[in-house]
Amino acid sequence: MQQKMQHVTILGSTGSIGVSTLDVIARHPDRYRVYALTAQNRVEELAAQCAQYQPSIVVVGSAEAAQKLQLILRQQGLHTQVEFGAAALCAVASAAECDCVMAAIVGAAGLAPTLAAARAGKKVLLANKEALVMSGPLLMDAVAASGATLMPIDSEHNAIFQCMPAAYHLQHKRMPSQHGIEKILLTASGGPFLHRDINTLDTVTCAEAIAHPKWVMGRKISVDSATMMNKGLEVIEAHWLFGVPASQIEVVIHPQSVVHSMVSYVDGSVLAQLGNPDMRTPIAHAMAYPERIVSGVAPINLIKIAQLTFEAPDLVRFPCLKLAYDALQAGGSAPTIMNAANEIAVQAFLDGRIGFRVIDQLIARVMTALPSGPLTEIESVFEQDQRARDVANSFI
Secondary structure (H helix, E strand, O other), X not given: OOOOOEEEEEEOOOOHHHHHHHHHHHOOOOOEEEEEEEOOOOHHHHHHHHHHHOOOEEEEOXXXXXXXXXXXXXXXXXXXXXXXXXXXXXXXXXXXXXXXXXXXXXXHHHHHHHHHHHHOOOEEEEOOOHHHHHHHHHXXXXXXXXXXXXXXXXXXXXXXXXXXXXXXXXXXXXXXXHHOEEEEEEEEOOHHHOOOOHHHHHHOOHHHHOOOOOOOOOHHHHHHHHHOHHHHHHHHHHHHHXXXXXXXXXXXXXXXXXXXXXXXXXXXXXXXXXXOOOOHHHHHHHHHOOOOOOOOOOOXXXXXXXXXXXXXXXXXXXXXXXXHXXXXXXXXXXXXXXXXXXXXXXXXXXXOOOOOOHHHHHXXXXXXXXXXXXXXXXXHHHHHHHHHHHHHHHHO
Protein backbone atom coordinates (compact mmCIF):
# COMPACT_ATOMS: atom_id res chain seq x y z
CA MET A 1 0.00 0.00 0.00
CA GLN A 2 1.22 3.49 -0.80
CA GLN A 3 1.59 5.53 2.38
CA LYS A 4 0.32 9.09 2.74
CA MET A 5 3.25 11.49 3.11
CA GLN A 6 3.32 12.96 6.63
CA HIS A 7 4.65 16.48 7.12
CA VAL A 8 6.46 16.82 10.45
CA THR A 9 7.25 19.79 12.68
CA ILE A 10 10.09 19.19 15.13
CA LEU A 11 10.04 21.45 18.18
CA GLY A 12 13.63 21.33 19.44
CA SER A 13 15.34 19.86 16.40
CA THR A 14 18.94 20.37 17.58
CA GLY A 15 18.48 18.45 20.84
CA SER A 16 19.07 14.71 21.17
CA ILE A 17 15.39 13.82 20.53
CA GLY A 18 15.20 16.14 17.54
CA VAL A 19 18.37 14.68 16.02
CA SER A 20 17.09 11.13 16.53
CA THR A 21 13.76 12.06 14.94
CA LEU A 22 15.53 13.42 11.88
CA ASP A 23 17.54 10.21 11.66
CA VAL A 24 14.31 8.15 11.55
CA ILE A 25 12.82 10.52 8.96
CA ALA A 26 15.92 10.18 6.77
CA ARG A 27 15.43 6.40 6.73
CA HIS A 28 11.89 6.78 5.34
CA PRO A 29 11.84 9.58 2.73
CA ASP A 30 8.77 7.98 1.13
CA ARG A 31 6.75 8.44 4.33
CA TYR A 32 7.93 11.64 6.02
CA ARG A 33 8.90 15.16 5.06
CA VAL A 34 10.07 17.91 7.40
CA TYR A 35 7.71 20.89 7.42
CA ALA A 36 9.32 22.97 10.19
CA LEU A 37 12.35 22.88 12.46
CA THR A 38 12.83 24.93 15.63
CA ALA A 39 15.73 25.61 17.99
CA GLN A 40 16.53 28.24 20.59
CA ASN A 41 19.94 29.52 19.50
CA ARG A 42 22.01 26.73 17.91
CA VAL A 43 22.09 28.56 14.61
CA GLU A 44 24.91 26.67 12.90
CA GLU A 45 23.41 23.26 13.72
CA LEU A 46 19.98 24.41 12.56
CA ALA A 47 21.44 25.71 9.30
CA ALA A 48 23.05 22.32 8.65
CA GLN A 49 19.70 20.62 9.27
CA CYS A 50 18.02 23.03 6.86
CA ALA A 51 20.54 22.16 4.16
CA GLN A 52 19.86 18.44 4.58
CA TYR A 53 16.10 18.33 5.20
CA GLN A 54 14.84 21.43 3.34
CA PRO A 55 12.08 22.53 5.77
CA SER A 56 9.57 25.13 4.64
CA ILE A 57 10.06 27.19 7.79
CA VAL A 58 12.40 27.41 10.78
CA VAL A 59 11.89 29.14 14.13
CA VAL A 60 14.55 30.38 16.55
CA GLY A 61 14.38 32.08 19.93
CA SER A 62 15.37 35.66 19.12
CA ALA A 63 15.53 38.27 16.38
CA GLU A 64 19.33 38.22 16.60
CA ALA A 65 19.44 34.45 16.04
CA ALA A 66 16.96 34.75 13.18
CA GLN A 67 19.08 37.38 11.46
CA LYS A 68 22.21 35.27 11.84
CA LEU A 69 20.47 32.13 10.55
CA GLN A 70 18.96 33.92 7.59
CA LEU A 71 22.38 35.18 6.54
CA ILE A 72 23.85 31.65 6.66
CA LEU A 73 20.93 30.19 4.70
CA ARG A 74 21.18 32.84 2.00
CA GLN A 75 24.91 32.15 1.66
CA GLN A 76 24.01 28.50 1.10
CA GLY A 77 21.43 29.43 -1.52
CA LEU A 78 18.50 28.32 0.68
CA HIS A 79 15.26 30.28 0.84
CA THR A 80 13.73 28.72 3.96
CA GLN A 81 11.40 31.08 5.79
CA VAL A 82 12.89 32.17 9.14
CA GLU A 83 10.77 33.26 12.12
CA PHE A 84 11.44 33.77 15.82
CA GLY A 85 9.64 33.86 19.16
CA ALA A 86 6.97 32.00 21.11
CA ALA A 87 4.11 32.91 18.79
CA ALA A 88 5.99 31.49 15.81
CA LEU A 89 6.52 28.22 17.70
CA CYS A 90 2.78 27.89 18.25
CA ALA A 91 2.14 28.76 14.61
CA VAL A 92 4.34 25.99 13.16
CA ALA A 93 2.94 23.50 15.71
CA SER A 94 -0.64 24.19 14.62
CA ALA A 95 -0.13 24.96 10.91
CA ALA A 96 -2.50 23.37 8.41
CA GLU A 97 0.49 22.11 6.41
CA CYS A 98 1.69 20.05 9.40
CA ASP A 99 0.38 16.55 10.20
CA CYS A 100 2.65 15.50 13.05
CA VAL A 101 4.49 17.44 15.78
CA MET A 102 7.48 16.17 17.72
CA ALA A 103 7.28 18.11 21.01
CA ALA A 104 10.88 17.94 22.22
CA ILE A 105 11.53 21.39 23.71
CA VAL A 106 12.83 20.81 27.25
CA GLY A 107 11.11 22.49 30.17
CA ALA A 108 8.22 24.91 30.54
CA ALA A 109 9.07 26.59 27.22
CA GLY A 110 7.59 23.60 25.39
CA LEU A 111 4.14 23.85 26.97
CA ALA A 112 2.49 26.50 24.78
CA PRO A 113 3.43 25.03 21.36
CA THR A 114 2.55 21.51 22.54
CA LEU A 115 -0.85 22.72 23.67
CA ALA A 116 -1.28 24.57 20.35
CA ALA A 117 -0.60 21.33 18.46
CA ALA A 118 -3.10 19.43 20.61
CA ARG A 119 -5.80 22.07 20.12
CA ALA A 120 -5.21 21.92 16.36
CA GLY A 121 -5.88 18.17 16.35
CA LYS A 122 -2.36 17.12 15.34
CA LYS A 123 -0.61 13.84 15.97
CA VAL A 124 1.52 14.95 18.93
CA LEU A 125 4.65 12.96 19.74
CA LEU A 126 5.22 13.98 23.34
CA ALA A 127 8.85 14.08 24.46
CA ASN A 128 8.34 17.19 26.61
CA LYS A 129 7.21 15.65 29.91
CA GLU A 130 6.82 19.07 31.54
CA ALA A 131 3.75 19.76 29.37
CA LEU A 132 1.80 17.08 31.24
CA VAL A 133 3.45 17.73 34.58
CA MET A 134 2.53 21.43 34.49
CA SER A 135 -0.90 21.21 32.90
CA GLY A 136 -2.01 17.59 32.72
CA PRO A 137 -5.78 18.15 32.80
CA LEU A 138 -5.65 21.06 30.35
CA LEU A 139 -3.56 19.15 27.80
CA MET A 140 -5.62 15.96 28.06
CA ASP A 141 -8.86 17.95 27.72
CA ALA A 142 -7.45 19.67 24.61
CA VAL A 143 -6.57 16.29 23.07
CA ALA A 144 -10.05 14.94 23.74
CA ALA A 145 -11.82 18.06 22.45
CA SER A 146 -9.87 18.29 19.17
CA GLY A 147 -9.49 14.60 18.41
CA ALA A 148 -5.71 14.92 18.45
CA THR A 149 -3.53 11.82 18.85
CA LEU A 150 -1.09 11.86 21.76
CA MET A 151 1.81 9.42 21.49
CA PRO A 152 4.39 9.13 24.32
CA ILE A 153 8.06 9.34 23.31
CA ASP A 154 9.78 8.82 26.67
CA SER A 155 11.10 5.28 26.41
CA GLU A 156 9.28 4.32 29.61
CA HIS A 157 5.88 5.67 28.61
CA ASN A 158 6.20 4.35 25.09
CA ALA A 159 6.96 0.93 26.60
CA ILE A 160 3.86 1.16 28.81
CA PHE A 161 1.80 2.15 25.77
CA GLN A 162 3.04 -0.93 23.93
CA CYS A 163 2.19 -3.19 26.91
CA MET A 164 -1.37 -1.84 27.31
CA PRO A 165 -4.37 -3.46 25.57
CA ALA A 166 -5.22 -1.77 22.26
CA ALA A 167 -8.77 -1.06 23.45
CA TYR A 168 -7.38 0.89 26.42
CA HIS A 169 -5.90 3.56 24.15
CA LEU A 170 -9.26 4.20 22.47
CA GLN A 171 -10.89 5.38 25.70
CA HIS A 172 -10.78 9.00 26.82
CA LYS A 173 -11.83 8.26 30.41
CA ARG A 174 -9.72 5.19 31.02
CA MET A 175 -10.53 2.71 33.78
CA PRO A 176 -7.60 0.33 34.39
CA SER A 177 -9.68 -2.16 36.38
CA GLN A 178 -11.91 -2.83 33.36
CA HIS A 179 -8.88 -4.09 31.46
CA GLY A 180 -7.34 -6.11 34.29
CA ILE A 181 -4.49 -3.63 34.81
CA GLU A 182 -3.13 -3.89 38.32
CA LYS A 183 -0.03 -1.72 38.25
CA ILE A 184 2.41 0.19 36.07
CA LEU A 185 6.05 -0.65 36.75
CA LEU A 186 8.13 2.34 35.67
CA THR A 187 11.79 1.38 35.30
CA ALA A 188 14.71 3.68 36.12
CA SER A 189 18.43 3.24 35.52
CA GLY A 190 19.32 4.86 38.85
CA GLY A 191 21.62 7.32 37.12
CA PRO A 192 25.32 7.83 37.85
CA PHE A 193 25.02 7.85 41.67
CA LEU A 194 23.04 4.67 42.31
CA HIS A 195 25.83 3.07 44.33
CA ARG A 196 27.95 6.08 45.27
CA ASP A 197 28.51 6.70 48.98
CA ILE A 198 25.52 8.83 49.96
CA ASN A 199 27.73 10.92 52.27
CA THR A 200 29.75 12.15 49.27
CA LEU A 201 26.82 13.48 47.23
CA ASP A 202 27.38 16.99 48.61
CA THR A 203 30.58 17.16 46.55
CA VAL A 204 29.10 16.01 43.22
CA THR A 205 30.37 18.07 40.29
CA CYS A 206 28.45 19.12 37.21
CA ALA A 207 30.57 16.83 35.02
CA GLU A 208 29.78 13.85 37.25
CA ALA A 209 26.04 14.59 37.32
CA ILE A 210 25.64 14.78 33.55
CA ALA A 211 27.67 11.61 32.86
CA HIS A 212 24.73 9.22 32.51
CA PRO A 213 25.84 5.57 32.35
CA LYS A 214 23.31 4.49 29.70
CA TRP A 215 21.59 7.35 27.87
CA VAL A 216 22.92 10.31 25.87
CA MET A 217 20.80 13.28 26.97
CA GLY A 218 20.92 17.03 27.44
CA ARG A 219 22.47 18.59 30.57
CA LYS A 220 19.21 19.41 32.33
CA ILE A 221 17.64 16.00 31.78
CA SER A 222 20.90 14.30 32.81
CA VAL A 223 20.87 16.13 36.16
CA ASP A 224 17.21 15.20 36.59
CA SER A 225 18.19 11.58 36.05
CA ALA A 226 20.95 11.87 38.66
CA THR A 227 18.46 13.20 41.26
CA MET A 228 15.69 10.89 39.94
CA MET A 229 13.43 13.93 39.51
CA ASN A 230 13.26 12.76 35.91
CA LYS A 231 11.51 9.61 37.13
CA GLY A 232 9.28 11.66 39.40
CA LEU A 233 8.16 13.74 36.45
CA GLU A 234 7.51 10.51 34.56
CA VAL A 235 5.29 9.23 37.38
CA ILE A 236 3.11 12.33 37.00
CA GLU A 237 3.19 12.00 33.22
CA ALA A 238 2.14 8.34 33.43
CA HIS A 239 -0.80 9.30 35.64
CA TRP A 240 -2.18 11.64 32.97
CA LEU A 241 -1.29 9.54 29.94
CA PHE A 242 -2.80 6.32 31.21
CA GLY A 243 -5.37 7.40 33.80
CA VAL A 244 -3.67 5.38 36.55
CA PRO A 245 -3.58 6.72 40.14
CA ALA A 246 -0.29 7.26 41.96
CA SER A 247 -0.94 4.20 44.13
CA GLN A 248 -0.76 2.01 41.01
CA ILE A 249 2.49 3.47 39.64
CA GLU A 250 5.63 1.86 41.05
CA VAL A 251 9.21 2.87 40.24
CA VAL A 252 11.70 0.02 39.88
CA ILE A 253 15.48 0.51 39.58
CA HIS A 254 16.82 -1.45 36.59
CA PRO A 255 20.47 -0.45 35.90
CA GLN A 256 20.79 -2.32 32.59
CA SER A 257 18.10 -0.11 30.96
CA VAL A 258 16.95 -3.02 28.79
CA VAL A 259 13.41 -3.38 30.18
CA HIS A 260 11.96 0.06 29.51
CA SER A 261 8.83 -0.45 31.61
CA MET A 262 6.20 -3.06 32.44
CA VAL A 263 2.47 -3.44 33.04
CA SER A 264 1.23 -5.87 35.69
CA TYR A 265 -2.19 -7.52 35.29
CA VAL A 266 -4.56 -9.02 37.84
CA ASP A 267 -4.06 -12.54 36.47
CA GLY A 268 -0.39 -12.48 37.47
CA SER A 269 0.95 -11.61 34.02
CA VAL A 270 3.57 -8.90 33.59
CA LEU A 271 4.14 -7.56 30.08
CA ALA A 272 7.45 -5.82 29.38
CA GLN A 273 8.98 -4.00 26.44
CA LEU A 274 12.70 -4.61 25.94
CA GLY A 275 15.22 -2.95 23.67
CA ASN A 276 18.60 -1.27 23.46
CA PRO A 277 18.72 2.18 25.11
CA ASP A 278 18.20 4.25 21.95
CA MET A 279 15.45 6.85 21.58
CA ARG A 280 14.98 6.03 17.90
CA THR A 281 12.96 2.96 18.91
CA PRO A 282 10.09 4.85 20.65
CA ILE A 283 10.29 7.62 18.05
CA ALA A 284 9.85 5.20 15.15
CA HIS A 285 7.08 3.36 17.00
CA ALA A 286 5.13 6.56 17.70
CA MET A 287 5.62 8.00 14.20
CA ALA A 288 4.37 4.88 12.42
CA TYR A 289 1.83 3.55 14.94
CA PRO A 290 0.01 1.20 14.55
CA GLU A 291 2.62 -0.02 12.03
CA ARG A 292 6.26 -0.86 12.68
CA ILE A 293 9.12 0.64 10.70
CA VAL A 294 12.92 0.39 10.72
CA SER A 295 14.43 2.68 13.37
CA GLY A 296 18.13 2.02 12.85
CA VAL A 297 18.43 0.43 16.30
CA ALA A 298 20.08 -2.97 16.57
CA PRO A 299 18.12 -5.73 18.33
CA ILE A 300 19.21 -6.62 21.85
CA ASN A 301 21.43 -9.62 22.45
CA LEU A 302 19.97 -11.29 25.55
CA ILE A 303 22.75 -13.86 25.68
CA LYS A 304 25.37 -11.10 25.83
CA ILE A 305 23.40 -9.13 28.45
CA ALA A 306 23.13 -12.35 30.50
CA GLN A 307 21.21 -10.89 33.45
CA LEU A 308 18.62 -8.28 34.33
CA THR A 309 18.46 -6.91 37.87
CA PHE A 310 15.80 -4.90 39.70
CA GLU A 311 15.65 -3.11 43.05
CA ALA A 312 13.49 -0.64 44.92
CA PRO A 313 14.54 3.05 44.88
CA ASP A 314 16.10 4.52 48.03
CA LEU A 315 14.10 7.66 48.84
CA VAL A 316 16.85 8.90 51.18
CA ARG A 317 19.28 8.84 48.27
CA PHE A 318 16.63 10.15 45.85
CA PRO A 319 14.32 12.55 47.77
CA CYS A 320 13.20 14.21 44.53
CA LEU A 321 11.23 11.08 43.67
CA LYS A 322 9.19 11.41 46.87
CA LEU A 323 8.62 15.12 46.19
CA ALA A 324 7.08 14.20 42.83
CA TYR A 325 4.72 11.66 44.41
CA ASP A 326 3.78 14.29 47.01
CA ALA A 327 3.03 16.82 44.26
CA LEU A 328 0.87 14.33 42.35
CA GLN A 329 -1.09 13.49 45.50
CA ALA A 330 -1.59 17.19 46.28
CA GLY A 331 -2.83 17.89 42.75
CA GLY A 332 -3.77 21.30 41.37
CA SER A 333 -0.77 23.53 40.87
CA ALA A 334 1.59 21.47 43.07
CA PRO A 335 3.26 19.68 40.11
CA THR A 336 3.60 23.01 38.29
CA ILE A 337 5.29 24.57 41.33
CA MET A 338 7.56 21.57 41.81
CA ASN A 339 8.61 21.54 38.14
CA ALA A 340 9.41 25.27 38.10
CA ALA A 341 11.44 25.02 41.31
CA ASN A 342 13.34 22.08 39.88
CA GLU A 343 14.21 23.94 36.67
CA ILE A 344 15.58 26.87 38.67
CA ALA A 345 17.47 24.57 41.04
CA VAL A 346 19.04 22.48 38.28
CA GLN A 347 20.17 25.55 36.36
CA ALA A 348 21.65 27.00 39.55
CA PHE A 349 23.57 23.75 40.07
CA LEU A 350 24.80 23.75 36.46
CA ASP A 351 25.92 27.35 36.94
CA GLY A 352 27.86 26.43 40.08
CA ARG A 353 25.63 28.51 42.38
CA ILE A 354 24.36 25.67 44.57
CA GLY A 355 25.50 22.16 45.48
CA PHE A 356 23.95 18.94 44.20
CA ARG A 357 22.13 18.08 47.43
CA VAL A 358 20.68 21.59 47.65
CA ILE A 359 18.50 20.82 44.60
CA ASP A 360 15.95 18.73 46.49
CA GLN A 361 16.10 21.02 49.54
CA LEU A 362 15.28 24.05 47.42
CA ILE A 363 12.36 22.30 45.69
CA ALA A 364 10.92 21.21 49.05
CA ARG A 365 11.15 24.77 50.43
CA VAL A 366 9.34 26.22 47.42
CA MET A 367 6.59 23.58 47.60
CA THR A 368 6.10 24.40 51.30
CA ALA A 369 6.06 28.15 50.68
CA LEU A 370 3.48 27.97 47.86
CA PRO A 371 0.35 25.95 48.62
CA SER A 372 -1.36 24.19 45.74
CA GLY A 373 -4.22 25.94 43.93
CA PRO A 374 -6.57 25.10 41.06
CA LEU A 375 -5.48 25.27 37.40
CA THR A 376 -8.42 26.36 35.29
CA GLU A 377 -6.69 27.79 32.22
CA ILE A 378 -3.27 28.08 30.64
CA GLU A 379 -2.74 31.56 32.10
CA SER A 380 -3.02 30.19 35.63
CA VAL A 381 -0.38 27.57 34.80
CA PHE A 382 2.10 30.22 33.71
CA GLU A 383 1.21 32.39 36.71
CA GLN A 384 1.95 29.59 39.18
CA ASP A 385 5.08 28.67 37.24
CA GLN A 386 6.43 32.22 37.47
CA ARG A 387 5.57 32.53 41.17
CA ALA A 388 7.51 29.36 41.91
CA ARG A 389 10.50 30.57 39.90
CA ASP A 390 10.53 33.88 41.72
CA VAL A 391 10.39 32.19 45.13
CA ALA A 392 13.11 29.70 44.16
CA ASN A 393 15.40 32.49 42.99
CA SER A 394 14.76 34.44 46.20
CA PHE A 395 15.76 31.40 48.27
CA ILE A 396 18.94 30.97 46.23
